[in-house]
Amino acid sequence: MWRVxxxxxxxxWSVTGVAQTQTVExxxxxxxxxxGEKGVPVDKAFPVIWGQHxxxxxxxxxxxxxxxxxxxxxxxxxxxLSRDDMMALAEYFSKKPWPDLRQxxxxxAEAAVANRVNVSIGCTGCHLGQYQGDATVPRLAGQxxxxxxxxxRDFRSRARANNPGMxxxxxxxxxxxxxxxxxxxxxx
Amino acid sequence: MRMLGRVAVSMTAATIGFSIISAAxxxxxxxxxxxxxxxSSVTQDMLNRAGHDGNDFLLTNGNYWQQRFYPNRxxxxxxxxxxxPAWIFQTDVTxxxxxxxxxxNGVMYVTTxxxxxxxxxxxxxxxxxxxxxxxxxITTYCCGPNNRGVxxxxxxxxxxxxxxxxxxxxxxxxxxxxxxxxxxxxxGYSETMAPTAVDGKILIGTNGGEYGIRGFVKAYDAKDGHLxxxxxxxxxxxxxxxxxxDATGRDMHRDIAAEKANLAKAGDLYKRLGGGVWQNPSVDLxxxxxxxxxxxxxxDLDGAARPGDxxxxxxxxxxxxxxxxxxxxxxxIAHDVWDLDAVSPTVLAEAKDADGKIVPVVMxxxxxxxxxxxxxxxxxxxxxxxxxxxxxxMWSLPSAKGTRMLPGANGGVEWSPMATNPFLGLAYAINLxxxxxxxxxxAPYPNGKLWLGGAFAxxxxxxxxxxxxxxxxxxxxxxxxxxxxxxxxxxVLATAGGLVFTGEGNGRFAAYDSATGSRLWQFMAGAGVxxxxxxxxxxxxxxxxxxxxxxxxxxxxxxxAIIAFSLAE
Numbered sequence: 001m002w003r004v005x006x007x008x009x010x011x012x013w014s015v016t017g018v019a020q021t022q023t024v025e026x027x028x029x030x031x032x033x034x035x036g037e038k039g040v041p042v043d044k045a046f047p048v049i050w051g052q053h054x055x056x057x058x059x060x061x062x063x064x065x066x067x068x069x070x071x072x073x074x075x076x077x078x079x080x081l082s083r084d085d086m087m088a089l090a091e092y093f094s095k096k097p098w099p100d101l102r103q104x105x106x107x108x109a110e111a112a113v114a115n116r117v118n119v120s121i122g123c124t125g126c127h128l129g130q131y132q133g134d135a136t137v138p139r140l141a142g143q144x145x146x147x148x149x150x151x152x153r154d155f156r157s158r159a160r161a162n163n164p165g166m167x168x169x170x171x172x173x174x175x176x177x178x179x180x181x182x183x184x185x186x187x188x
Numbered sequence: 189m190r191m192l193g194r195v196a197v198s199m200t201a202a203t204i205g206f207s208i209i210s211a212a213x214x215x216x217x218x219x220x221x222x223x224x225x226x227x228s229s230v231t232q233d234m235l236n237r238a239g240h241d242g243n244d245f246l247l248t249n250g251n252y253w254q255q256r257f258y259p260n261r262x263x264x265x266x267x268x269x270x271x272x273p274a275w276i277f278q279t280d281v282t283x284x285x286x287x288x289x290x291x292x293n294g295v296m297y298v299t300t301x302x303x304x305x306x307x308x309x310x311x312x313x314x315x316x317x318x319x320x321x322x323x324x325x326i327t328t329y330c331c332g333p334n335n336r337g338v339x340x341x342x343x344x345x346x347x348x349x350x351x352x353x354x355x356x357x358x359x360x361x362x363x364x365x366x367x368x369x370x371x372x373x374x375x376g377y378s379e380t381m382a383p384t385a386v387d388g389k390i391l392i393g394t395n396g397g398e399y400g401i402r403g404f405v406k407a408y409d410a411k412d413g414h415l416x417x418x419x420x421x422x423x424x425x426x427x428x429x430x431x432x433x434d435a436t437g438r439d440m441h442r443d444i445a446a447e448k449a450n451l452a453k454a455g456d457l458y459k460r461l462g463g464g465v466w467q468n469p470s471v472d473l474x475x476x477x478x479x480x481x482x483x484x485x486x487x488d489l490d491g492a493a494r495p496g497d498x499x500x501x502x503x504x505x506x507x508x509x510x511x512x513x514x515x516x517x518x519x520x521i522a523h524d525v526w527d528l529d530a531v532s533p534t535v536l537a538e539a540k541d542a543d544g545k546i547v548p549v550v551m552x553x554x555x556x557x558x559x560x561x562x563x564x565x566x567x568x569x570x571x572x573x574x575x576x577x578x579x580x581x582m583w584s585l586p587s588a589k590g591t592r593m594l595p596g597a598n599g600g601v602e603w604s605p606m607a608t609n610p611f612l613g614l615a616y617a618i619n620l621x622x623x624x625x626x627x628x629x630x631a632p633y634p635n636g637k638l639w640l641g642g643a644f645a646x647x648x649x650x651x652x653x654x655x656x657x658x659x660x661x662x663x664x665x666x667x668x669x670x671x672x673x674x675x676x677x678x679x680v681l682a683t684a685g686g687l688v689f690t691g692e693g694n695g696r697f698a699a700y701d702s703a704t705g706s707r708l709w710q711f712m713a714g715a716g717v718x719x720x721x722x723x724x725x726x727x728x729x730x731x732x733x734x735x736x737x738x739x740x741x742x743x744x745x746x747x748x749a750i751i752a753f754s755l756a757e
Contacts, residue, residue, distance in 0.1 A: 054325040059374075059637075068635065090325065118743070120645045125331060125741050129283065134302075135327040135350070164487075164631030165398070165638025172590070172627055172643035 024088045027081075031089070034073065039099035044146040051098030055136040057090035060162075069162040103145055105187035106180065114184035117177050121169050131188055145186035152178045228293050228359055230340040232387060236473060245291045245722040248337055248382040249605050250681075252471035253536035256607035257682045258723040262730040264685030267755055268699045268709045274731060274754040275313030279306060280320075282748040284718070285737025286603075288337040288382060288679070289750065291724035295359075298735065298750050299335040299382075303349045306750075307362060310733075311726045313752060317362035324351040328636060329378040330398040332740030336467075336603075341385035341410050348379035348392050354408055368413040370394065376401050376636040384468045386509065389416055393465025393480065397501075397529070400486040400639045403463030405478075407512060417512030421463035421482040421500050427451060428497025431522035435560060436572055440583045442523055447495035454495055460633050461494060462486030463501045466603050467533035470550065472564060476509045479550045479564070481530035488527040488597075489586045489628045490641025497522035502529045504552055504562055516567035520554055525586055526626055527644065528555040528595065531603045532617070537610060540662045541570050551661055553606050553617040555599030556582075559659045573664040576600070576619045576657040586626035586642050596624030597644035598675065598741070605720050607680035607688060609702050613662050616688050616702070619655040620675030623647045656680070656690055658705060668705035672696075677739055679720025681732070689732055691717020693744035697734055697751075715747020729754055 039050030154160035239251030283301035303321035371377035376399025469480035654676035716738035
């Protein structure tokens with residue numbers, strides 16, 4: 001937690017200080033405190049944003065700002081950002097390479113669960129082949145394990161309510177399948 | 189050589205009673221056919237006669253009636269066993285392919301996922317040009333980054349894109365002439381359908397019924413892309429007649445009293461009630477009307493938020509071609525809460541009405557598994573076919589725990605176009621059997637995000653399969669049916685050679701006897717054949733062409749091939 005507190009401090013300083021005149025690189029520097037210098041997030045529950053799709057990143061920032069998606073850190077981060085800032089940051093991070101988190105591959109049993117879930121719900125119908133996503137649909141392959149698990153649970157409980165479609169799909173998925181699914185996606 | 193092609197085909201068609209000779213030959217006299225360009229300009233006259241053109245394939249579904257009946261019979265029942273790949277073209281995109289190849293004067297136009305367009309030499313498969321749409325950052329689509337093809341008009345090729353733009357390309361070079369924004373993708377609008385070109389207009393619908401859009405069909409000027417008219421598929425007053433039964437007379441278990449009580453609270457429903465138009469309209473040039481079907485209401489499964497019949501969702505609609513003004517509609521399912529809507533394109537035909545009199549009709553294959561035959565004059569229902577797939581517990585309402593009901597939410601029949609054989613009076617549809625549960629939940633409108641109001645989940649332990657079904661549209665009876673190992677999605681082509689062509693998710697592309705359904709030929713394409721086939725003739729040689737790219741929605745093996753077949757020498 002101390003690392004995060006520190007990040008917020010740094011951020012609070014930079015955002016309120018010179019936000020208007022900062023370049024996108026300067027604005028993006030503040031994100032590294034949590035999302036990582038080289039794209040590897042500093043905490044297991046923080047998502048990878050390097051190499052994520054631009055449309056998706058933008059919509060998340062938009063939703064944090066509107067309060068449609070709730071997170072104390074992120075809502076503080078976006079408070080001062082304009083629509084153009086958010087689009088520029090989204091573009092900036094989408095062009096970075098996706099980091100290799102060296103997460104372990106799923107076991108056969110976990111992969112079998114993920115395949116069964118996919119047959120039933122059709123995850124790859126939206127997240128596309130190899131769970132690479134596109135545009136406003138996020139890449140899931142190689143995302144942080146703990147974050148994936150948290151996201152699925154948050155959709156299910158509506159703690160994350162900015163996509164009721166994903167909420168419905170997570171409600172239609174057995175909660176016991178989330179852990180093997182997260183293992184499968186993290187190691188994919 | 190080239191002349192030979194036209195004359196040979198004209199004669200073939202003449203023997204089966206078509207009056208195409210004058211048209212085709214006249215065109216040849218004024219403009220000698222050359223492969224690369226000079227003859228490539230697509231005139232309104234050519235489009236009007238597309239159904240009798242044994243050389244080209246000019247419209248997404250063959251002609252304005254959308255019959256998908258190709259008049260050449262060089263490839264026929266007797267020799268189809270000798271059909272072989274003539275060439276294979278591999279695109280740069282290995283992802284779901286739904287394209288309907290168009291061919292004009294030896295040049296073929298195909299599209300791929302993510303809005304690439306290729307012009308190919310239809311005789312050899314060589315690439316003439318390749319265009320890739322630079323998509324904006326925000327695209328929102330439910331069912332894969334698909335594209336179902338282009339429209340041809342004049343010297344232009346028209347493409348509608350995932351980021352909801354209409355683009356005109358130069359047919360000779362693939363360079364952009366103009367582009368226009370159809371609607372805002374951040375609100376859930378996207379385009380996967382092929383446009384329709386007619387009389388200087390480019391007609392286009394929209395996806396987005398899963399995102400709380402307000403659906404429409406728009407007409408743009410083919411020359412410069414300015415908007416001519418918009419028909420909203422959701423009228424401001426949309427509660428309708430509070431129908432308790434569907435088109436087949438089955439009770440839909442609506443709580444109409446509760447809906448009426450909710451109506452006042454519902455507010456401006458029309459702004460987000462869905463009603464996408466997924467496929468090309470058919471055009472009746474005699475009456476200057478177009479006919480199309482409108483998809484599901486938003487949110488798909490949660491009816492509580494949208495009291496009333498939700499007009500014109502799940503309906504056949506006709507509007508005036510020149511003005512976009514409403515002519516008539518017929519709603520198959522009022523207040524749909526299963527997404528068992530209407531997506532397969534309409535087909536015009538002449539068929540018997542209830543009294544046995546031959547009248548102009550419009551047909552549509554519903555996700556319900558029925559082919560509906562309606563009177564073109566007033567949109568009224570004449571008949572519906574026997575169910576092509578098992579129907580069980582219709583209409584059980586979606587529940588919090590999940591309700592099993594058949595057909596599943598993909599149908600029945602998905603977006604896949606039917607083909608017809610007007611001489612046999614048969615319509616050929618491909619079907620899915622996918623047992624699903626329907627779950628309902630409630631959530632407020634999420635600003636252009638996915639808004640299903642619940643979920644459809646395939647029941648993994650139950651068997652799935654598909655059918656190819658021939659329906660006698662004069663009686664509604666099933667004439668023949670062939671079962672396939674997987675649910676079917678893609679499309680059908682019928683030819684004057686007594687054949688029906690269609691493909692499967694396992695890669696099988698096959699020809700069937702159009703009168704009996706016996707399988708006469710097959711080819712394994714290595715990736716799902718889930719796109720509608722076309723046919724064309726160059727240098728007197730008939731080809732069948734189809735895309736093998738698999739399918740996102742049903743997760744069929746992906747590929748990137750356009751495969752053209754001709755008879756072995």
